[in-house]
Amino acid sequence: MPSLANQDNQDVLLQLLRKKDEAGMRYLFEHYGGALNNIISRIVTEPEIAQEVLQDVLMRIWENIDKYEVDKSRLFTWMARIARNAAIDRVRSKAYRKGGKTDQLDVVVINRNNLSETMNIEHIGLAKLLNNLDVNYRSIIDLLYFKDYTQAETAEALDLPLGTVKTRSRRALQQLRQVLKHELIILFITTISFI
Amino acid sequence: MDLSAYINSGVLELYVLDRLSPDERREVERYADQYPEVKEEITEIEVALERFALLNGAQALPSPTVLEQVLPKVRSQIPPAPAATPRQATPSRPAITPASATSPAALTWILAAALLIALGGLVYFYLQANHRGESINELEQRFSTLEQECEQERASTVNDQQQLAVLTDIDTRNVILTGSENAPDSRAVVFYNPTSGEALFSAANLPAPPAGKQYQLWAIDAQGPQDLGVLSATLSNDQLLAVRYLPDVAAFAVTLEDEGGKPSPDLSQLQVIGEVGS
Numbered sequence: 001m002p003s004l005a006n007q008d009n010q011d012v013l014l015q016l017l018r019k020k021d022e023a024g025m026r027y028l029f030e031h032y033g034g035a036l037n038n039i040i041s042r043i044v045t046e047p048e049i050a051q052e053v054l055q056d057v058l059m060r061i062w063e064n065i066d067k068y069e070v071d072k073s074r075l076f077t078w079m080a081r082i083a084r085n086a087a088i089d090r091v092r093s094k095a096y097r098k099g100g101k102t103d104q105l106d107v108v109v110i111n112r113n114n115l116s117e118t119m120n121i122e123h124i125g126l127a128k129l130l131n132n133l134d135v136n137y138r139s140i141i142d143l144l145y146f147k148d149y150t151q152a153e154t155a156e157a158l159d160l161p162l163g164t165v166k167t168r169s170r171r172a173l174q175q176l177r178q179v180l181k182h183e184l185i186i187l188f189i190t191t192i193s194f195i
Numbered sequence: 196m197d198l199s200a201y202i203n204s205g206v207l208e209l210y211v212l213d214r215l216s217p218d219e220r221r222e223v224e225r226y227a228d229q230y231p232e233v234k235e236e237i238t239e240i241e242v243a244l245e246r247f248a249l250l251n252g253a254q255a256l257p258s259p260t261v262l263e264q265v266l267p268k269v270r271s272q273i274p275p276a277p278a279a280t281p282r283q284a285t286p287s288r289p290a291i292t293p294a295s296a297t298s299p300a301a302l303t304w305i306l307a308a309a310l311l312i313a314l315g316g317l318v319y320f321y322l323q324a325n326h327r328g329e330s331i332n333e334l335e336q337r338f339s340t341l342e343q344e345c346e347q348e349r350a351s352t353v354n355d356q357q358q359l360a361v362l363t364d365i366d367t368r369n370v371i372l373t374g375s376e377n378a379p380d381s382r383a384v385v386f387y388n389p390t391s392g393e394a395l396f397s398a399a400n401l402p403a404p405p406a407g408k409q410y411q412l413w414a415i416d417a418q419g420p421q422d423l424g425v426l427s428a429t430l431s432n433d434q435l436l437a438v439r440y441l442p443d444v445a446a447f448a449v450t451l452e453d454e455g456g457k458p459s460p461d462l463s464q465l466q467v468i469g470e471v472g473s
Contacts, residue, residue, distance in 0.1 A: 025269045029262045034252030035245075041255060054257055058265050062272070072224070073211075074238065076245045081213050144212045145244060151214055169212065170205030177243045 010075040017065040025062060032076065033058075036083045042146035043087035053090050057083045084146075133179055137172035144169060201226065202236050211240045358395060358435050366390035370447055372467035377451075378402070383467045385438075385447045396423075396436045396447075401466070404428060404451060410466065411456045414444040423447075425456040446470045 009031055016024030036057055041050040060082050068078050136158075143149040143157060144165075155162045209215050210223040227234045361367055367388040374381040382400040386393075396412060404410055412423040423438050426449075430436070448468040450460045 020273050022266065022269055022273060025265060026262065029257075029265070032249075032252070033261070034254075034256045035248040036252070037257040038252040038255035039248060051258065051261055054261050055265055058261070059268060062265075062269055074241045074245065076248070077211060077241045080244075080248060084213070141244075141247070144209070144214050145248075149214075151209065154214075166205035166209060168205070169208040170203060173208045173240055173243055176247055177239065180243055180246050 014065070014068075014070075014075055017062065025058065028058060028061060032079060035076075036079060039080055039083045039146055040087040042142075043084065044090055049090065050087075053086050054083075057086045060086065133175060134172075136168070137175050140165070140168050140172045141176065198230060198232055202233065207233065207237050208240055211237060211244060358437070361388055361391065361393050361395055362386060364388055364391060368471060370469045370471050372447055372449060372469035374467050375465045377464065378466045381449075381467050383447075383449055383469075385469065387444065387447075387471055389442065392440045392442070394438050394440045396438045397434065398426065398430055398432050400432055401426075401449070407454050408451050409454050409456060410449050411452045411460065412438060413448045413450065413460050414441045415446045415448060416441060416444050420448070420460050422456065422458065425452070444471055 013024060013027050013031065016027055033054070037050070037054050040053045040057065041047070044050040044053050057079075061079055064082075068075060072078075139158060140154065143154045144151075149157065151165045152162060154160075155165045158165075160168065206215070206219065206223060210220060215223065223233075223237075227237055367386050370385040370387050372383040372385065380400065381402065384397045384399050386395040386397075388394070398410070401410060409428060410426040412426060413420040414423050415421070421441055423441075426436075446468060448460070449466045450462070451464040451466055452461060
């Protein structure tokens with residue numbers, strides 16, 4: 001089940017992966033498969049191909065775990081980069097010819113509409129979270145984090161001056177952190193009352 | 196540099212989002228190494244994005260077939276454990292073959308031998324440790340003996356230096372005690388220093404006293420003879436003895452008395468005598 005990112009999870013995962021323990025792959029899939037899949041399928045919109053990329057990403061993580069540097073970044077940040085780069089590579093490859101980036105902006109909106117229909121504890125949390133996040137901020141996080149957009153492209157897509165991308169991404173992350181704090185409390189209370 | 200302005204610039208967010216040029220990225224990493232605040236902020240941004248991604252991922256759960264397809268690939272990469280199912284023996288691992296060919300009986304013998312060697316080693320180290328313990332005790336004893344000796348030497352050197360200081364003082368007078376008719380060859384010396392108030396005695400030539408007798412040293416002043424103590428029977432002629440100082444002594448004398456000494460001298464037993472010159 002996808003849990004909130006805590007360091008313990010990642011420590012366990014890192015140890016298993018370093019030991020080349022098969023359980024490490026299971027753990028990776030169970031805890032982070034969703035998040036990695038989400039990153040990939042934002043870029044690679046065809047489900048079958050996205051699934052192939054996810055397989056590839058899981059193997060890359062498995063094979064390159066020795067290259068991960070603990071003091072440079074968190075394990076998830078490193079894994080997310082692998083996922084995004086793999087997805088971007090696939091989109092750019094000749095074999096993959098699908099519409100440009102511009103129409104991918106819609107995906108965010110579609111996903112958001114889907115949210116209100118699926119209602120379990122986590123989804124309530126996310127729905128609230130996204131509703132609380134300013135649309136401008138949400139789109140900037142989306143473009144920078146989930147898409148293959150450079151600073152310049154993001155500025156162009158959102159019709160902003162290039163310099164604003166930096167400050168806007170700062171404010172977006174600040175707000176995200178704020179919302180997450182709030183969201184964590186809700187999730188906590190929901191979990192407690194659930195028990 | 197203004198740290199909070201740097202943190203607030205948004206560059207750290209773009210760093211975590213992997214949206215910086217290599218140069219900018221290296222700069223951020225340099226600052227992160229240098230300033231814990233920057234490192235901390237980066238981690239917090241990472242955590243926020245991570246939770247955002249995980250929450251998003253909750254509705255993008257991949258099909259379990261992905262795991263099913265990945266696991267066989269993973270297994271083929273895991274080096275087979277020695278007791279694991281006999282996978283196709285790749286030529287790159289020839290070491291496995293002789294090990295698996297070893298019969299259980301041979302294995303038992305090998306284990307027994309290893310145990311024996313380990314036990315032997317244990318005994319050897321135990322004995323060696325014992326032996327070392329003994330040598331350490333011995334060395335400790337020798338060391339403390341040397342320490343005592345050294346302390347004695349030091350005390351004796353200090354004593355010698357003090358005596359030497361008396362001897363070389365220009366105010367010190369050499370009082371030669373020459374033999375009386377009882378013992379014409381006997382000699383003794385008193386070094387007498389009225390300025391520093393010190394007196395030293397040396398039996399320059401006194402024969403060993405007869406059994407039951409002891410030499411006694413006297414200082415003769417205006418009040419008559421004053422007892423300065425008996426000389427040890429074993430006192431050698433070259434030893435220098437610090438004796439009680441009395442002011443205004445006119446002469447020093449040594450008599451031969453019964454063992455233990457007397458309060459007043461038996462002048463018929465006078466051995467040596469010498470006047471303190473001015």
